[in-house]
Amino acid sequence: KERKMNSNNAAAIENIFADNWDELFELNQRLDLDALLESELLAATRHSSETVSNLYSISGSISIVASTLLIVHILRSYDGLTTTYHRLIFGLSIADLFSSFPLTLGTVMIPKEMNYIMPHAVGSMTTCNIQGALIDIGMGGAAMYNCCICLYFYAIIKCNKKDKYIREKLERWFHGVSILHPLIFAILAYFQKLYFFDAYDGAYCFSG
Secondary structure: OHHHHHHHHHHHHHHHHOOOHHHHHHOOOOOOHHHHHOOHHHHHHHHHHHHHHHHHHHHHHHHHHHHHHHHHHHHHOOOOOOOHHHHHHHHHHHHHHHHHHHHHHHHHHOEHHHOOOOOOOOEOHHHHHHHHHHHHHHHHHHHHHHHHHHHHHHHHHOOOOOHHHHHHHHHHHHHHHHHHHHHHHHHHHHHOOOEEOOOOOOOOOEEO
């Protein structure tokens, strides 16, 4: 009899909520956990989450290789880090590494309690917080460095400023804002425990 009830519950889940989590969450009755774990809805969500996670891992790996090659090229070039432009690109590449590495790890850093919906999750809230903080630092830093590079070219092309002027007057602000802004945000988010994982919106930990 109990097995029949479980089968009926599973059938109800498949028929009514097979592709709609919102309606399932709004259901005002107790669900059979075993039936839910065996449902096609959860299986489809796991497959989708794993696909997204794999895409992040692939793109993150490519980004790591590209940024590493760019860093090596700058360091081995004739000018090295003696020019403002090279230092800005170097900072952009470092920021990209900060965000790409945790994205490459993907679901490994997600709390293991989420393993039922996200395959390969073996982490904890601590690893989740670390992943989210690194991604915020990297993505925030990369965005700011991109803006600074645009301002660098604006100062040269539109304002006719020399590299010496940019180096002495502007560069310190370029690096300061690009580093401190995302770093302070990530630290505040970390200690306020703002990082979490949502299997329905992404495949990594983020702040919200």
